[in-house]
Amino acid sequence: MRKSESIAELAKALSGFQGEVKQPMKDKDNPFFKSKYVPLENVVEAITETAPKHGLSFLQYPVNQDERVGIVTLLMHSSGEWIETEPIFAKPGKNDAQATGSVVTYLKRYSLSAVFGITSDEDDDGNNASQPTAKPKADNNITQNQLNTILAKTNNIAKRDSIGQGQVWENAQKALGVTKRSADLTKQEAGKFIDYLTSQEG
Numbered sequence: 001m002r003k004s005e006s007i008a009e010l011a012k013a014l015s016g017f018q019g020e021v022k023q024p025m026k027d028k029d030n031p032f033f034k035s036k037y038v039p040l041e042n043v044v045e046a047i048t049e050t051a052p053k054h055g056l057s058f059l060q061y062p063v064n065q066d067e068r069v070g071i072v073t074l075l076m077h078s079s080g081e082w083i084e085t086e087p088i089f090a091k092p093g094k095n096d097a098q099a100t101g102s103v104v105t106y107l108k109r110y111s112l113s114a115v116f117g118i119t120s121d122e123d124d125d126g127n128n129a130s131q132p133t134a135k136p137k138a139d140n141n142i143t144q145n146q147l148n149t150i151l152a153k154t155n156n157i158a159k160r161d162s163i164g165q166g167q168v169w170e171n172a173q174k175a176l177g178v179t180k181r182s183a184d185l186t187k188q189e190a191g192k193f194i195d196y197l198t199s200q201e202g
Helices: 008-018 040-054 097-116 144-161 165-176 186-202
Strands: 029-030 035-037 056-064 068-077 083-085 089-090
Touching: 008 040, 008 068, 008 097, 029 056, 029 068, 040 056, 040 097, 056 097, 068 097, 089 097, 097 144, 144 186, 165 186
Parallel strands: none
Antiparallel strands: 029 035, 056 068, 068 083, 068 089
16 A cells, blocks of 8 residues: 555544445345445445545546456545555456456445445355355365456346346356355356356357
């Protein structure tokens, strides 16, 4: 993380903002984890309704590294103080503008929510973090790249067909006869889902 020499005024303003901000409703379904999340536009709306009165603003820009796309978030205060985050990266599931755009939107939401203290995802009570204790991770589990690919492809199909991502995922589950969450798939099962979704992208 990079920052201005002093962040005293920025820290004071951020404290005031967090005391007033109205947390947005989680009204979008995540078909992979069967949970809900706040879409990027709602995160931005929640921030811009309260941040200006505290002199806070932000800037986000994409970066590229090793075939991955990343997002950097710059938090600024009217005093001239600023904090810049380290980039967070993900690899698009497909080498085209639509898949890249989906990943950029995903990363923007996570980075912006973290900087401003917005709760954009449901709390799973540490289930994902503690999963290795209850269910040891195996080398055969789905990889993060496979998960990103599935996310990008279901989003592409959903946008093309004007349906929800959840419906795309359910259709894929029915077609392949697998009812697991994407996070619980093996590498082989994830590969089958990716192949199926690729065929549906046309």
